[in-house]
Amino acid sequence: MKALIHSYLFAAFALLLPTWAVAVDLPTPEAPKIEAGGYLLLDFQSGNVLAQFNADERMEPASLTKIMTAYVVFNELSEGNLKLDDEVLVSEKAWRTSGSKMFIEVGKRIRVEDLIQGMIIQSGNDASVALAEHIAGSEMTFAELMNAQAKRLGMIHSHFTNAPGLPNPNHYSTPRDIAILATALIRDFPQYYRWYSQAEFTYNGIKQQNRNRLLSQDPSVDGVKTGFTDAAGYCLVSSAKRDGQRMIAVVMKTPNPTVRARDSLALLNYGFRFFETHVLFPAQKPLETLRIWKGSMKALPVGSATDVAVTIPRGRYDQLTTRLEKPAELFAPVAAGEAIGEIVIALGEQDIKRIPLVALQEVTLGGIWRRMIDTVLRWFQ
CATH class of the missing domain: 2.60.410.10 (D-Ala-D-Ala carboxypeptidase, C-terminal domain)
Incomplete structure (x- = not known):
């Protein structure tokens, strides 16, 4: 009984102490279990990687490719080689491109800004090819621009052959390289990044929702891009900003859209909950x-x-x-x-x-x- 009384007294005394007197430096828990072939979580400002798995393994990026396509387009806009009001003539190749579509029509002229929104929000493969052909003359030449930017950014395990991200044995990337790309896009082109948080876009009377489910699930999420092919699985690059801190998560090769959204949010929450970023100078x-x-x-x-x-x-x-x-x-x-x-x-x-x-x-x-x-x-x- 005396020992029990002593234990109660000690517990009560501990509650009266200032927090620094009883604080314990607990270890940071491991990252949540992610059902993906590869993933990576990093802090945008510091570039520190907080969790990763198979981050340098070659994988098909599917429509995550469109982040690089957008990067090249944004670079052309910034250098004055392209304007948002420029009109693009839609080729038969762009019109016939398979996969997700903006539903542009062959022979029509469409504003660059509309094509960008069709590519980002509707994930239009047709819009991606139309932009590539307008900028470089052909999709093949545009792919050279994509690879040049990848090399400049330090994406040493990536190679691109097309603008939308259609399957090709020589079209590949890694979770780490995609994270490098997403970081560069947000850092270099903040004036255009706003499109990645747009919930929907209507073109030609057809309204399509942004495929990034996290935009409606978490108000701190403002991008970036989904991707899917049978070989690539379900992929997502997500980014969120809370209290001035931004995290970027990349998940690739997940089994379904629910898992890619759930696990991406789990990574983002882990980063914000257990880590803090400081600008030292x-x-x-x-x-x-x-x-x-x-x-x-x-x-x-x-x-x-x-x-x-x-x-x-x-x-x-x-x-x-x-x-x-x-x-x-x-x-x-x-x-x-x-x-x-x-x-x-x-x-x-x-x-x-x-x-x-x-x-x-x-x-x-x-x-x-x-x-x-x-x-x-x-x-x-």
Whole structure:
């Protein structure tokens, strides 16, 4: 009885303590079980991968291909080579393209903006081919543009042969590459990303719903694209933003539309529940000033060329530390943006991220007198 009373007293006392006095650093649970051939979850801002399975395995992307088709189209718009009001003449090939359709008609002229919505919201294979032919002259030439962009973005395990994502032995990608692509599309073309959250689109009197079920199930979801063929299974790239944090999930080769939606949402919820993202310092912010010898200047500010963000398990922000790994001596000339070391971010005792430490301005070679003075000064170091 006395022991029981003591246990009650201890429990009551613990309730009166501040939360920091009884907090326990619990491990982050494993990601939920996903019924997919491959998947990947990452934080958009930091790029940190939070869960993955078969992320580098070659798979058929089906209509996820249209994310790359859209990326090329958006790039043409941004460079001024294409306008939303431009009219596209529909070829017989585009009209006859099999699979999901926007229901365009051969010989008709259709605005680029309508075709984009038909491709994104209605997943129109016909719209994809019409845009490809208008931009590059032929779908084959357009595929070369797709592969060039894939290479530039670092999608090293992808190759595209057509604009809609129709099956072809040489048409493939991976969950990781698709996540890289989705990240780039949201980052590079925010002005066009809005179409991915559009619930429906009507063309030629035919209204079609966006195939992404998550748009109606979770208000934080605003994209991105579904895909399906018999060989590819049911695929989905989803993205959601909650309290300023954005997650991107890719699931490929799921057995049915219900599973791909359910498991995608499970991944997104896991990321938001158990991880937090912090921008440690912005791009071009001087983190330190280094002595540089024999240059037109004596001091060189160094930092990161891009924003430095990191995603960590919730509640562990106070365990983050950073350090600069830099050369013992630094000599001119140094170009602006030149990497001269690394920024290392650690969580507790473990290094979790390395970012190039770059020169934030150019330092040219100093004159003869400056070089002579610095030579003498170094003797006395």
